[in-house]
Amino acid sequence: MSLFLIAGIALTGFLAAGLGTMVGLGGGVFVVPILAVVLGVELKAAIAASAVCVVLNSLRGSSVYLQRGLVNVKLAMVLQVSTAVAAIVGGLIVIFAPVQILKLLFAATLALTIGVMIARPNGGKRVKSGPDPYGLRASFDRPDDRGPAEYVPQHVRSGIGLSSVAGLTSGMLGIGGGAVQVPIMNTVMAVPLRAAVATSTFMVGITATVSALIYAGAGLVDVAVTVPAMAGIVVGAQMGGQLGSHVPVKMLRTLLIAVLLGLTIAMAADGLGFL
């Protein structure tokens, strides 16, 4: 592999994580299609590299969220069972499915992500008290010193069922699945957005570990793709987090939707054999 390609992979990770972090998405949803379609990296190697990067990003993000008391660990464990099982199924699909099918599935997921970014569904109304059969009630300190925000997650069974979609997506495509998991927790389960993002960040690391182990067992992890992408993503996410409050997010969101649309079309065309 040439140094030029290694630098391209690192730059892809840097831009994807930097821009993705600014709009609240992980980098995987950008990294995999750019590596596969633009840089010509084999799709399964790109998916495996992305899964390892998701683990790294989750470790870094969760460490901050955990110490701020934003992660609902018990809720994460409840949802994680179905998510992890679905990730195994997704990982096996990557191993055994033809690449063309994976490309079409990725294109469909990108289209779904665009839909979520455009629709930005309203969160469910926070429930502060009431029945809590699973003991998932939690609270976190709000940054504006308005006191702790208490909440009781609702519709837990639906959340468990729907979380398997996030796990399947993550296992199948090597992405974090936060674009699926956060709306499930925030909209369906009425978990406040900050807690949903933090809990999802914690969960995706565990989910991606399941996928990464399956990919590693199948020999799909290409170190020459994974480590440069990791380095780019670490630096990009750091810079994206710091620049996030200084850039016009609305304009950036529009730009990223356009990029995602382009990647969706390219991935679908590739999957259908037009490229």
Next chain:
Amino acid sequence: MKQAQRDKNHTDPSSPYDPGGVGGLYRLVSLVGIVVASAGVIGELHLVGEIRRGLWSLEGVSTALLSGDPSALTTLGIWILIAGPIMALLSVFYHGLRQRSSTAVFLSGIVLMVIILSIPIKTWLQGGG
């Protein structure tokens, strides 16, 4: 009072917000993992001129490390990162045992089992191949 409670939550490893001090563990694991993997890649490029594409197996990595192969460091860094969430689950499991929280023990135990199952599953499906 509220600040004191918040400080306690941030530093106390037994805080219900961060069972077992997983946040600190994650910071350490991510730092060590990326430093070791990067050192391996730099060593490979410097000594060999190219990066070994595949990962060493868990058994092979120790042999390669002992023989001074820098690619083993790269693999070790990646394995350390992947082990991070597993260590977190073990920590939640152990914390649950100490706190006598059967739900935490049960759920983290199941997730750990799923992860352990994911390691040999491909071999099983291919009939031991």
